[in-house]
Amino acid sequence: MAQRHSGNRRLDSLQGSVAGPVGNGQHTHEDNPNHLVYKKMESIIERMQDESTGVPVRTVKSFMSKVPSVFTGQDLVSWMMRNLDVEDQVEALHLAHLMSSHGYFFPIDDHVLTVKNDNTYYRFQTPCFWPSRCGEPENTDYAVYLCKRTMQNKQRLELADYEAENLARLQKMFSRKWEFIFMQAEAQAKVDKKRDKLERKVLDSQERAFWDVHRPVPGCVNTTEVDIKKACRMNRHSKMSRPNYAVPGGRISPSVSEADLHTAGDSIRHEINVLRRKLEKRRVKISKVVECYIAYYQQYAEFDAFITSPDTSNPWISDSTEFWEQEKTMNPREIPQRRVKRWAFSIEELLCDPAGQDQFSKFLDKEFSGENLKFWLACQELKGLALREVNKKVHEIFSEFLAPGAHNPVNVDCQIMELVRRRMENNPNRFVFDEAQDHIFKLMKSDSYSRYLRSDQYKEFLCGTRKKTSGYLMWKKLQQARHIPH
Amino acid sequence: MATEALRAENPDSIEALSREAEALKARLVEEKAKLNDVDSCVIGQRLESIQNFNIKPRRTLKGHQGKVLCMDWSSDKRHIVSSSQDGKMLIWDAFTTNKEHAITMPTTWVMACAYGPSGSVVACGGLDNKCTLYPLSMDEDPVTKKKAVATHTSYLSCCSFTSSDHQILTGSGDSTCALWDVESSQLIQSFHGHAGDVMSIDLSPTETGNTFVSGGCDKMAMVWDMRTGDCVQVFDGHESDINSVKFYPSGDAFATGSDDATCRLFDLRADREVNCYKKDSIIFGCNAVDFSISGRILFGGYNDYTINVWDALKGTRMTILYCHDNRVSCLGIAPDGTSLCTGSWDYTLRVWA
Numbered sequence: 001m002a003q004r005h006s007g008n009r010r011l012d013s014l015q016g017s018v019a020g021p022v023g024n025g026q027h028t029h030e031d032n033p034n035h036l037v038y039k040k041m042e043s044i045i046e047r048m049q050d051e052s053t054g055v056p057v058r059t060v061k062s063f064m065s066k067v068p069s070v071f072t073g074q075d076l077v078s079w080m081m082r083n084l085d086v087e088d089q090v091e092a093l094h095l096a097h098l099m100s101s102h103g104y105f106f107p108i109d110d111h112v113l114t115v116k117n118d119n120t121y122y123r124f125q126t127p128c129f130w131p132s133r134c135g136e137p138e139n140t141d142y143a144v145y146l147c148k149r150t151m152q153n154k155q156r157l158e159l160a161d162y163e164a165e166n167l168a169r170l171q172k173m174f175s176r177k178w179e180f181i182f183m184q185a186e187a188q189a190k191v192d193k194k195r196d197k198l199e200r201k202v203l204d205s206q207e208r209a210f211w212d213v214h215r216p217v218p219g220c221v222n223t224t225e226v227d228i229k230k231a232c233r234m235n236r237h238s239k240m241s242r243p244n245y246a247v248p249g250g251r252i253s254p255s256v257s258e259a260d261l262h263t264a265g266d267s268i269r270h271e272i273n274v275l276r277r278k279l280e281k282r283r284v285k286i287s288k289v290v291e292c293y294i295a296y297y298q299q300y301a302e303f304d305a306f307i308t309s310p311d312t313s314n315p316w317i318s319d320s321t322e323f324w325e326q327e328k329t330m331n332p333r334e335i336p337q338r339r340v341k342r343w344a345f346s347i348e349e350l351l352c353d354p355a356g357q358d359q360f361s362k363f364l365d366k367e368f369s370g371e372n373l374k375f376w377l378a379c380q381e382l383k384g385l386a387l388r389e390v391n392k393k394v395h396e397i398f399s400e401f402l403a404p405g406a407h408n409p410v411n412v413d414c415q416i417m418e419l420v421r422r423r424m425e426n427n428p429n430r431f432v433f434d435e436a437q438d439h440i441f442k443l444m445k446s447d448s449y450s451r452y453l454r455s456d457q458y459k460e461f462l463c464g465t466r467k468k469t470s471g472y473l474m475w476k477k478l479q480q481a482r483h484i485p486h
Numbered sequence: 487m488a489t490e491a492l493r494a495e496n497p498d499s500i501e502a503l504s505r506e507a508e509a510l511k512a513r514l515v516e517e518k519a520k521l522n523d524v525d526s527c528v529i530g531q532r533l534e535s536i537q538n539f540n541i542k543p544r545r546t547l548k549g550h551q552g553k554v555l556c557m558d559w560s561s562d563k564r565h566i567v568s569s570s571q572d573g574k575m576l577i578w579d580a581f582t583t584n585k586e587h588a589i590t591m592p593t594t595w596v597m598a599c600a601y602g603p604s605g606s607v608v609a610c611g612g613l614d615n616k617c618t619l620y621p622l623s624m625d626e627d628p629v630t631k632k633k634a635v636a637t638h639t640s641y642l643s644c645c646s647f648t649s650s651d652h653q654i655l656t657g658s659g660d661s662t663c664a665l666w667d668v669e670s671s672q673l674i675q676s677f678h679g680h681a682g683d684v685m686s687i688d689l690s691p692t693e694t695g696n697t698f699v700s701g702g703c704d705k706m707a708m709v710w711d712m713r714t715g716d717c718v719q720v721f722d723g724h725e726s727d728i729n730s731v732k733f734y735p736s737g738d739a740f741a742t743g744s745d746d747a748t749c750r751l752f753d754l755r756a757d758r759e760v761n762c763y764k765k766d767s768i769i770f771g772c773n774a775v776d777f778s779i780s781g782r783i784l785f786g787g788y789n790d791y792t793i794n795v796w797d798a799l800k801g802t803r804m805t806i807l808y809c810h811d812n813r814v815s816c817l818g819i820a821p822d823g824t825s826l827c828t829g830s831w832d833y834t835l836r837v838w839a
Binding site for chain 1: 682
């Protein structure tokens with residue numbers, strides 16, 4: 001503990017040079033996108049460093065010398081197993097590795113920041129070298145540090161190959177101010193020399209670990225990198241403060257332009273309206289919605305490749321594309337039963353399978369209501385059409401299905417008809433038939449679709465399909481399962 | 487001007503209004519609490535645990551020279567488009583792991599990419615603030631036929647085609663979403679409401695659904711009506727940026743992944759959060775979420791290089807998938823649910839089954 005404190009003074013002075021130029025006073029460290037996760041790791045570190053309940057830190061004697069303030073990987077992992085809500089040793093080791101690669105603790109003589117579950121020694125980083133306390137250090141600081149290491153004639157401070165290469169590159173880059181860098185390094189080396197031996201050992205390793213985080217060994221992840229999307233925001237924050245509208249969570253309705261919200265009164269009035277509308281909304285109980293999820297799961301479980309493996313093997317596992325061919329085929333004799341079974345789940349399922357759509361359309365033709373599906377499909381097509389073609393298609397649909405004397409008249413009530421007619425006069429958009437489409441869909445769903453499922457056409461088709469499962473019995477069971485939750 | 491005058495005349499009105507707003511808010515909280523009749527996980531307990539869950543990496547897609555930032559499946563269930571920090575977009579036949587196209591963007595950091603429903607066009611964008619479409623053909627270099635469709639005032643964070651190749655929905659760091667007509671590059675509808683960068687969008691899977699959900703750095707998830715541009719529902723609860731939103735397969739709910747290291751499930755009918763997937767040992771943010779097709783399993787890609795697999799109904803973690811050597815930035819379930827693709831800052835994509 002004592003060492004850690006006395007060390008801080010030197011590190012503070014070093015911090016001045018390391019963190020001083022960083023950030024250029026533009027933004028605080030809280031803006032760093034990694035800040036949240038740093039804080040979480042630091043609270044774990046604090047618990048690890050607790051004198052009585054933390055990871056046991058010792059000074060180990062070896063041969064002629066002492067290894068100050070270290071703990072073993074084994075002790076660390078077993079502490080994590082006991083104190084954190086990790087599932088197993090693999091997860092504990094993974095978390096330890098991540099915390100180490102962020103520099104919170106480090107192996108005492110290895111540049112690669114990771115943790116092994118053995119007797120390797122690790123040491124805690126001093127808080128002022130935590131990534132949350134210092135921004136991205138400058139290359140000049142790195143140059144000074146490497147330069148200093150070459151002056152300290154000690155084996156443990158010798159540069160690794162990649163560090164020597166970095167130094168050479170920096171020397172080239174900063175050739176003009178190298179003298180200045182050299183002088184700074186010399187001054188720092190002089191200060192270091194005066195220190196107590198054990199204290200130096202600790203400080204040297206902590207400084208090394210700091211650079212192992214910010215200039216990692218080639219092949220190691222640089223954990224200080226931030227998500228560019230978040231970094232964009234970080235820069236924006238420092239340049240301008242974002243407008244803060246009075247409505248919590250920002251503007252609720254986009255139909256209100258910014259100008260409308262200029263007065264506090266208006267924004268509150270607007271908020272009141274939004275709240276009123278929210279209060280009027282009918283909501284469903286949690287118990288009810290969860291029952292729905294469960295019913296949905298029970299219905300689809302056998303189609304979920306992660307829960308039930310498909311009859312035909314998964315292409316990604318078997319390297320055979322048979323499964324996909326079966327899913328695509330339009331040949332009635334080749335369509336697997338699992339596809340046809342799905343048509344019974346909902347009309348949406350039926351319609352999104354081209355073969356199902358084809359079958360249903362044939363059925364409707366027999367019932368003399370084929371225009372319903374045609375109208376519905378035309379409306380679906382309209383929604384995805386290029387803007388240029390919308391107007392033409394709108395008129396085509398209107399004249400084919402809705403206009404007086406239409407070719408294929410669909411049966412919508414007069415209220416909706418009136419609504420559509422009014423909209424048609426007034427520069428109609430692609431949503432002009434929404435209510436009519438909805439009406440027809442409900443009609444098909446409640447009427448034709450349920451009749452289709454009961455029809456011999458569907459049953460025969462189902463039985464005629466390729467079955468590798470237990471066939472009709474299975475279908476029966478499924479039908480029952482489908483009805484229980486409702 | 488009129489309201490200025492009004493305020494001068496009646497200084498109490500704002501106070502009175504705020505009081506009313508507060509009262510309404512309190513009532514809303516009360517109403518919502520009434521519906522919170524049971525902890526969702528309690529009902530989930532009656533389900534049997536998933537046995538024999540056995541998922542392994544089956545393909546590794548190597549070829550990007552930078553962090554993989556985004557991926558999307560083709561409707562043919564085997565092709566994948568991925569974009570990366572090296573400014574490249576690659577089209578893969580994931581099944582054979584062959585690269586079929588490599589498209590170089592004028593900018594690095596291609597943060598969003600999407601496959602068109604027809605499978606013959608891809609879109610992407612990023613720090614160029616644009617969304618550019620590239621028709622795919624074997625005879626010509628897609629770059630010669632590229633077409634800039636959308637322009638935002640900040641980076642493009644996400645994009646997705648609607649039901650056809652003719653429309654594309656985009657989300658941006660300028661805190662808006664927008665729907666564009668591909669052919670004319672015309673803005674069809676814009677969606678204002680987020681108070682922070684929009685990070686992710688997802689279209690409702692229901693046939694007739696004209697809605698989509700968006701999540702952003704204002705910690706909010708919003709549900710929008712594409713026809714009118716209105717925000718129809720707002721969901722809060724996250725304590726940090728929402729990085730990913732994804733509809734539950736039935737379209738009745740959606741999951742979110744956030745920097746607060748949790749994933750949550752929000753239900754549209756209950757109008758509230760119904761589940762929160764978290765663990766004390768999970769401290770890194772979640773970048774991407776997706777459901778298995780039965781909705782039972784929720785996959786989350788995290789900044790701690792792992793994929794946490796959640797039992798969405800029980801609210802428990804089923805397992806952790808280790809494989810990537812850096813942050814998992816994106817993931818997606820194949821349209822037929824047979825596999826999961828993950829993309830990472832370690833330059834690779836992997837297909838799991």
